Amino acid sequence: xxxxxxxLADRYEIIEQIGTGGMSDVYKAKCHKLNRFVAIKVMKSExxxxxxxxxxxxxxxxxxxxxxxxxxxxxxxxxDENGIYYIVMELVEGITLKKYIEKRGKLxxxxxxxxxxxVANGLDAAHKHHIVHRDIKPQNIIISKEGKVKVxxxxxxxxxxxxxxxxxxxxxxxxxxxPEQARGGYSDARSDLYSLGITIFEMLTGTVPFDGDSTVAVxxxxxxxxxxxxxxxxxxxxxxxxxxxxxxxxKKPDRRYQSxxxxxxxxxxxxxxxxxxxxxxxxxYGASGTAAVVSGASDTEASSxxxxxxxxxxxxxxxxxxxxxxxxxxxNNNQEELEDDNDDSDIDxxxxxxxxxxxxxxxxxxxxxxxxxxxxxxVKLVGSTKSNKDNGTTQTTESVTExxxxxxxxxxxxxxxKVEGMDKEEAIQALNQVGLGYKxxxxxxxxxxxxxxISQGTAAGKKxxxxxxxxxxxxxxxxxxxxxxxxxxxxxxxxxxxxxxADGFVVxxxxxxxxxxxxxxxxxxxxxxxxxxxxxxTITVSRxxxxxxxxxxNLTGKTESEARQWLENNxxxxxxxxxxxxxxxxxxxxxxxxxxxxxxxxxxxTITVSHKQQETTKAAEPTKATQATxxxxxxxxxxxxxx
Numbered sequence: 069x070x071x072x073x074x075x076l077a078d079r080y081e082i083i084e085q086i087g088t089g090g091m092s093d094v095y096k097a098k099c100h101k102l103n104r105f106v107a108i109k110v111m112k113s114e115x116x117x118x119x120x121x122x123x124x125x126x127x128x129x130x131x132x133x134x135x136x137x138x139x140x141x142x143x144x145x146x147x148d149e150n151g152i153y154y155i156v157m158e159l160v161e162g163i164t165l166k167k168y169i170e171k172r173g174k175l176x177x178x179x180x181x182x183x184x185x186x187v188a189n190g191l192d193a194a195h196k197h198h199i200v201h202r203d204i205k206p207q208n209i210i211i212s213k214e215g216k217v218k219v220x221x222x223x224x225x226x227x228x229x230x231x232x233x234x235x236x237x238x239x240x241x242x243x244x245x246x247p248e249q250a251r252g253g254y255s256d257a258r259s260d261l262y263s264l265g266i267t268i269f270e271m272l273t274g275t276v277p278f279d280g281d282s283t284v285a286v287x288x289x290x291x292x293x294x295x296x297x298x299x300x301x302x303x304x305x306x307x308x309x310x311x312x313x314x315x316x317x318x319k320k321p322d323r324r325y326q327s328x329x330x331x332x333x334x335x336x337x338x339x340x341x342x343x344x345x346x347x348x349x350x351x352x353y354g355a356s357g358t359a360a361v362v363s364g365a366s367d368t369e370a371s372s373x374x375x376x377x378x379x380x381x382x383x384x385x386x387x388x389x390x391x392x393x394x395x396x397x398x399x400n401n402n403q404e405e406l407e408d409d410n411d412d413s414d415i416d417x418x419x420x421x422x423x424x425x426x427x428x429x430x431x432x433x434x435x436x437x438x439x440x441x442x443x444x445x446x447v448k449l450v451g452s453t454k455s456n457k458d459n460g461t462t463q464t465t466e467s468v469t470e471x472x473x474x475x476x477x478x479x480x481x482x483x484x485x486k487v488e489g490m491d492k493e494e495a496i497q498a499l500n501q502v503g504l505g506y507k508x509x510x511x512x513x514x515x516x517x518x519x520x521x522i523s524q525g526t527a528a529g530k531k532x533x534x535x536x537x538x539x540x541x542x543x544x545x546x547x548x549x550x551x552x553x554x555x556x557x558x559x560x561x562x563x564x565x566x567x568x569x570a571d572g573f574v575v576x577x578x579x580x581x582x583x584x585x586x587x588x589x590x591x592x593x594x595x596x597x598x599x600x601x602x603x604x605x606t607i608t609v610s611r612x613x614x615x616x617x618x619x620x621x622n623l624t625g626k627t628e629s630e631a632r633q634w635l636e637n638n639x640x641x642x643x644x645x646x647x648x649x650x651x652x653x654x655x656x657x658x659x660x661x662x663x664x665x666x667x668x669x670x671x672x673x674t675i676t677v678s679h680k681q682q683e684t685t686k687a688a689e690p691t692k693a694t695q696a697t698x699x700x701x702x703x704x705x706x707x708x709x710x711x
Contacts, residue, residue, distance in 0.1 A: 070095055070110060076149055080108060080156065091115050096159060099144075106144060107160070111153040122153055129155050132222045135197050139190030141210065141220035157220070161213050165267070166206035174274035174302050177309050178339060183209075184268050185335050186217035191264065192328035194222055195257040202255060204263035205244040206270060242283045242290075243276045247319050250287040258321040261331060265316025265324075266295075272309065273301040275509060277317075291319075293537075300525030301509060301539045306342035308334070315347055323350040484538060486528035487521050492542050495521045503534040510544045518545035549601045556590050561609045564590045568605050576606040587612030615668050622663035623656045628677045631656045639669035646679040653678045 070093075074082045079101045087094035092109045099106050115121050126146060133143040145156035165183065169175070175183075187209055194201065201208075201222055208221045242250075246262035249255050270276050277296060278289035295317045299305040312334055318324045325331040334347055482502045487495035492508060499506050516522050525539030526532060554571060556564035565575045585591050591608045599605075618638045623631045628644060635642045647657060658676040661667055 069093065070152075076108065076152070076154060077145075077147055080106065082108075097156075099156070105159045107141075107157045109155045109157060116151060116153050122148075125153065132199060135194065135199060135222070137190055137193040138216070139186045139218055140194065140222060141218045143222075158218075160210045160216075160218055160220075162211050162216075164207055165209040165211060165217075165271075168211055169206060169270060169274065175271045177272060177305055177342070180268060180271035181309065181335050181339055183211070183217050183271065184264065185332060187219055187264060187267070188328045188332045188335065190217075190219040191257070191260050192332065194219075195260070195328055200255065200257055201260050201263075202249070203241055203244075204260050204267060205241060206267055209267070242286045243278065245287060245290055246321075247291045248321060250290050256321070257328070258324050258326065261316055261325050261328065262318075262321075264331075265313050268309075268316070269295070269298055269313050272298045272305055272313070273509075275301065296525065296537065296539060303523070306338065307345050308338040308342050308347060311345065311347035311349065312338060315349055318350070480534050481531040482534055484524070484526050484528055484530045484532055487524050487538075487540060488528070490521050492519055492521065492540070495524075495540055499538055499540075504532070505535060505537040507537050507539050509539060509541050511541050512545060512547035513543040514546050516543040518543055550598045551601045552598050553593060553596050553605055556593050556607060558585075559590050560588055561590065561607070564593070564607050564609075568593075568607070572601055574602065574604040576604050578606055578608045579611050580608055581612065581614035582610040583613045585610035615670070617666045618669055618671075620659075620661045620663055620665040620667060620673075623659045623675055626656050627654055628656065628675075631659075631675050631677075635673055635675075640667070641670065641672040643672050643674040645674055645676045647676055648680070649678040653680045 069085070070076075070082045072082055072084060076082070076097070080097045080099055083096040083098060083105070085093060086096050086107070092111050092115075095108045095110065097106050097108045098104070111122070111125065115125075126148075129143060129146045133146055136142045141160055142158040143155060144158065147154055147156075163171075187204075191201065191204070199222055201219065203221065204219070208219060210218045210220055212218065244263040244266045246255060246259040249259055266276065278286050278293065280286045280289065295314070297310045298313050299307075299310050312331070316324055316331070325334075337344075337346060482504060484504065485498045485502060487498050490498065496506055496508075511522060513522055520543050522541045522543050524541070526536070532538075551571060551573075553573065554567055556567055559567070561577065565577070568575045580591065582591055587610050589610050591610050593605055593607045595603070595605065616639070618640060621634060623634065626634070632642045632644075649657070655678050656675050657678050660674045667673075
């Protein structure tokens with residue numbers, strides 16, 4: 069992995085990593101030589117150690133480097149440095165078509181056609197330069213911020229296909245692979261057109277025609293199964309677009325558009341007269357040799373042949389022709405010998421014995437040939453019967469008239485039941501009961517309950533072949549719209565509730581103590597930001613500071629100061645009342661809360677404290693005698709003191 073600030077070739081400064089793939093990482097860089105930003109694709113280490121892969125990688129990249137077009141992500145440079153192999157490309161700020169479809173869903177047909185025309189323009193230019201992409205898919209198509217459509221990774225797919233790549237990247241490509249590529253056969257420009265047809269199908273419907281649990285399962289569908297018309301999956305698709313997609317996705321390359329230029333002509337015409345049936349489909353030949361023009365998606369039998377079937381038929385014909393030639397040759401030789409024998413009247417017994425031996429050998433040879441032909445026919449009959457049983461169909465192996473073939477195929481027709489309004493499981497059961505398959509497409513609906521069938525791709529009452537896949541659109545319920553939760557922090561409970569309910573939210577209230585938020589005010593709301601409309605929003609309302617309960621102790625007998633200290637330490641307030649006593653004073657004699665009582669923190673507790681008894685009687689006036697005595701005592705005391 070490259071780090072920010074690193075340089076490649078002393079000119080490309082790495083800015084940041086902007087993507088990663090199965091075989092490479094992509095970085096944004098600045099070319100200091102030309103003073104522009106570029107994208108650099110760097111090969112991953114597991115591939116860079118493969119010399120064969122590196123050689124092909126560089127050769128393909130260099131061939132593409134000389135090719136430029138407005139609808140192609142252009143390659144500027146190819147190089148390597150210290151084992152780092154890289155391609156310098158045009159930097160396109162935008163989004164892949166895959167992400168665009170995921171974000172928008174199915175596209176309006178005019179927008180899809182416009183994108184397809186730009187892709188086809190890029191392909192047309194590449195094909196004229198003898199460059200085949202081989203991996204056309206929405207992931208390799210970029211829509212710039214300016215709306216320009218560009219195809220990327222030209223030439224790289226050829227290298228990747230010849231090497232082992234991870235399953236995730238293979239899975240991404242197999243949904244768009246042509247039948248000839250799936251079989252590992254020769255691919256050309258028409259393979260790109262097939263993949264573009266699948267891409268257009270996805271733009272129009274929001275889904276790919278074939279899907280499965282493995283790459284093999286999907287690839288087999290591309291080889292064997294007919295692609296449904298886009299109009300059977302999505303509504304409001306004009307007939308011309310239907311026909312264009314069906315022609316692009318024919319199994320045989322020679323039945324498709326033969327060039328991107330041909331395709332562009334029809335695409336442009338579809339924008340002008342979308343409902344006109346102007347697309348010319350290639351003829352299909354049945355067992356009788358009579359040509360039948362393929363029209364729409366319903367003509368599945370006519371277009372079901374593949375290249376392997378043709379090859380087998382050619383080999384079979386050649387085999388029987390060889391057998392006929394051998395028989396004719398041997399028969400003629402025998403006839404000449406007989407004529408020669410009739411003309412020669414001097415044949416002796418020895419010659420007759422030789423002639424008998426020759427005739428026996430010839431007869432044995434003819435018998436062996438007949439036996440071989442018979443065995444071959446039996447094997448073909450058994451194989452054909454078995455194959456037809458597996459597919460739920462009955463066919464004859466002999467050449468029959470077109471009328472007979474039609475009558476036989478008509479016996480395998482079934483009537484499509486009406487499944488609109490049914491539950492999904494009920495609809496599937498109804499289709500299976502008459503021998504039909506299904507493909508469910510989910511779609512939000514404000515009017516149809518979740519799980520109910522909104523529509524069916526093939527109209528009820530229509531006759532179709534057994535095992536035909538019927539597209540059913542199933543309601544996913546109301547479309548979920550997001551709304552931003554308004555800020556209600558600091559509002560009163562009533563204010564917050566009114567605000568949220570006015571925006572369509574369901575309000576749930578929770579309470580909690582807070583030492584910082586005033587009682588009755590909202591502390592927070594959850595969730596916040598953008599949430600689904602109608603979601604439940606929980607507001608947390610302050611109860612104020614948490615109040616704790618205190619278990620009262622026995623304060624009687626404690627000093628006033630001890631009682632005051634205990635009350636303060638436990639969050640209680642003291643109120644002191646005094647009472648006079650004849651005994652000791654300064655001690656608590658009673659409290660208005662008895663021992664063991666639980667009272668709230670902050671409560672005022674009144675304690676009664678003993679106080680010194682007050683003097684209530686006035687002292688008597690001293691008598692004159694008492695005064696004289698007192699004075700004499702004082703005088704004596706003074707004199708004594710002086711002495």
